[in-house]
Amino acid sequence: MPETLVFYTNPLSRSSIVHWMLEEVGADYRMEVLEFGDAMKSPAYLAINPMGKVPAIRHGDTVVTEAAAICAYLADAFPEAGLAPAPAERGEYYRWLFFAAGPLEAAVSLKGCGFQPTPEQERMLGFGRLEQVLETLEGAVDGKEYIAGNRFSAADVYVASHLSWGMQFGTIEKRPAFEAYCRGLETRTASRRVREHVEREMAAKGWSPD
Structure with missing residues (x-):
């Protein structure tokens, strides 16, 4: 490469x-x-x-x-x-990586913009409604260390990043399953290094999640 x-x-x-x-x-x-x-x-x-x-x-x-x-x-x-499963084992890996990139991010972003879809509009939107998205994702991570199979993957990087950021800033409600899943991944050395970097930058800009 x-x-x-x-x-x-x-x-x-x-x-x-x-x-x-x-x-x-x-x-x-x-x-x-x-x-x-x-x-x-x-x-x-x-x-x-x-x-x-x-x-x-x-x-x-x-x-x-x-x-x-x-x-x-x-x-x-x-x-x-x-950080990617073998090609024959990538079903859940692709599913949840792009579930977070599509339905989760769209639903959270529209909520942040103050948009609440009507039942008619829900049928037009790929994510339906935010509550349904969060329930689906909660079921995917509940009691699991990793979201796709039994090992850490790029899907965990993407999903956990969105959940952690959303819970920190209040755009995603804190649920025990989300907190437990993210807590386990936040101990990774790479995650900790990046989090410390972001926290330094936030402090320099005077930003706060509170």
Whole structure:
């Protein structure tokens, strides 16, 4: 695989998901921190991600955007880290990785924007309603150390990141199953390093989850 990996990030964003994944796979990467606003909309960065959003990575000549896609790519690009199941065993892995990227994030984001779908609108939306999404995910992690099989994977990085961030900032209700699942993963060295990095950046910006 290409040796040079550039990580475009802002630590106070979804980039922390990819940061955790990079630490887990042990990639040799260079971090380019972009401030919100003009830096993310500059022609140079729009050539990387026309959406003008972070995270993104450039791995040699390969550019990947969208946090879930980057997690899946890194798991495959660094197979020695063991963060993707064998191809024949990837059903739950893909299911929950993209459940969090689709229904969970959409439902939580719309709630944060103050949107409450009507029963008619629920039929039009892929996630239906937030309560149904959370109940489904609760069933997936309840009593489990990992969400897909019996070993840690990129799906855990993505799902646990969303649950931890959501519970911290009040966009996802704290449920015992969510807390137990995240608590077990937060002890990982890579997770702790990234969390400490984000906390330092939040303190520097005067941000607080309270």
